[in-house]
Amino acid sequence: MELSKRLARVQPSATLSINAKAQQLRREGVRVVNFAVGEPDFDTPAHVKQAAVQALHFDRTRYTPVSGIPELKQAVCDWIRDFYGLNYSPSSVLVSCGGKHAIYNVLQAILNPGDEVIIPAPYWVSYPEMVALCDGVPVIVDCDFEKDYKLTPALLENAITDKTRLVILNSPSNPTGCYYDRDELVELVAVLNKHPHVTVLSDDIYSHILFNNRKWVNVAMVDETMLPRTVIIQAVSKTYAMTGWRIGFAVGPEEIISAASTVQSQSTSNPCSIAQWAAIAALRGDQTCVARMAEEFENRCQYLVERLRQIPGVKCVEPQGAFYAFPDVSAFYGKKYDGIVVRNSVEMAEYLIDKANVAVVPGSAFGNDRCIRLSFALSWNELEEGLNRIDTALKALR
Numbered sequence: 001m002e003l004s005k006r007l008a009r010v011q012p013s014a015t016l017s018i019n020a021k022a023q024q025l026r027r028e029g030v031r032v033v034n035f036a037v038g039e040p041d042f043d044t045p046a047h048v049k050q051a052a053v054q055a056l057h058f059d060r061t062r063y064t065p066v067s068g069i070p071e072l073k074q075a076v077c078d079w080i081r082d083f084y085g086l087n088y089s090p091s092s093v094l095v096s097c098g099g100k101h102a103i104y105n106v107l108q109a110i111l112n113p114g115d116e117v118i119i120p121a122p123y124w125v126s127y128p129e130m131v132a133l134c135d136g137v138p139v140i141v142d143c144d145f146e147k148d149y150k151l152t153p154a155l156l157e158n159a160i161t162d163k164t165r166l167v168i169l170n171s172p173s174n175p176t177g178c179y180y181d182r183d184e185l186v187e188l189v190a191v192l193n194k195h196p197h198v199t200v201l202s203d204d205i206y207s208h209i210l211f212n213n214r215k216w217v218n219v220a221m222v223d224e225t226m227l228p229r230t231v232i233i234q235a236v237s238k239t240y241a242m243t244g245w246r247i248g249f250a251v252g253p254e255e256i257i258s259a260a261s262t263v264q265s266q267s268t269s270n271p272c273s274i275a276q277w278a279a280i281a282a283l284r285g286d287q288t289c290v291a292r293m294a295e296e297f298e299n300r301c302q303y304l305v306e307r308l309r310q311i312p313g314v315k316c317v318e319p320q321g322a323f324y325a326f327p328d329v330s331a332f333y334g335k336k337y338d339g340i341v342v343r344n345s346v347e348m349a350e351y352l353i354d355k356a357n358v359a360v361v362p363g364s365a366f367g368n369d370r371c372i373r374l375s376f377a378l379s380w381n382e383l384e385e386g387l388n389r390i391d392t393a394l395k396a397l398r
């Protein structure tokens with residue numbers, strides 16, 4: 001059967017397929033250490049689960065307004081005010097089925113065929129594919145290891161054309177953990193101020209998982225003139241260990257939010273009613289669970305990076321947030337095992353799963369073939385065991 005031509009430009013999610021392979025091996029009884037996970041290994045807080053149970057008891061089980069219940073939209077505004085120091089009204093908020101869905105709705109709402117979207121690489125796997133699905137043109141900008149994989153003002157300036165509609169910033173980043181501090185954002189905004197036709201999609205979904213006492217900041221916070229052309233993406237997924245509940249938000253100029261709501265109204269309608277009530281409990285409830293989780297990720301991060309850097313040939317930027325490390329393993333490319341040469345990140349991931357039963361995601365999925373992505377949303381035992389296996393496997397390559 002002939003399928004849509006649009007789909008020919010889109011790859012299936014590599015992270016989901018590696019995870020599936022790891023799960024299959026586990027079902028076969030193999031002890032796999034899965035560094036490919038993209039979600040916190042903590043339980044959703046008890047008070048959030050309780051709110052969902054209560055929502056069921058109160059029969060909050062019908063359609064809700066397409067863009068979310070007013071109580072949740074107000075909770076998002078209050079949460080953003082407290083955390084960002086920015087004031088939004090509920091009409092600036094769209095509640096979607098996860099941050100991913102929120103991004104997709106916004107892209108559908110603002111992109112015309114041929115519009116360019118600047119995506120610094122390494123990037124989150126879905127950005128270029130979603131842009132392509134919306135008939136936009138992903139403009140990938142390679143960022144250097146030496147600059148902690150961050151977009152510099154010069155790289156940004158170089159990438160902007162008359163057709164640029166959007167630039168996507170993701171801090172702290174999946175997959176590198178890189179974080180833009182205030183000074184770096186001020187410099188990027190100085191470039192953006194010369195190009196008022198460019199809007200920023202600020203994917204902030206790891207904002208609450210920050211290390212080394214970093215303070216939260218994004219483009220709109222360093223310069224409020226950016227507010228009319230910044231769309232913030234947030235979600236309860238990573239911050240409150242609620243990946244399966246599928247609640248995320250787009251927050252920004254009313255015109256864009258209203259258009260994105262129209263997209264949602266003709267595709268999914270409202271996100272799950274019960275999950276929306278649970279999200280209110282997450283945003284308004286006790287926040288100590290968030291700090292505890294971030295502290296635990298920071299400790300694991302230190303251990304992981306230290307162990308990786310002890311392996312001769314591995315280079316790794318120190319993550320400043322989120323729960324991923326992105327080591328450069330390209331020094332091992334060209335080396336062999338059982339007569340087979342490992343030539344790139346996909347073959348490295350295959351080698352590690354086949355020979356060491358360790359699942360990682362190839363860096364090529366994130367636009368950098370020199371690296372592999374390791375999540376540290378794993379128990380300490382698994383972290384230690386997995387790193388022992390990686391250490392042995394890499395040293396076995398000749």
Ligand SMILES: Cc1ncc(COP(=O)(O)O)c(C=O)c1O
Pocket residue numbers: 038097098099100101124170173174203205235236237238243247248
């Ligand atoms: C950078 C980034 N943005 C957005 C998302 C989507 O999150 P959600 O699960 O809320 O859809 C993810 C999930 O992995 C992510 O890493």
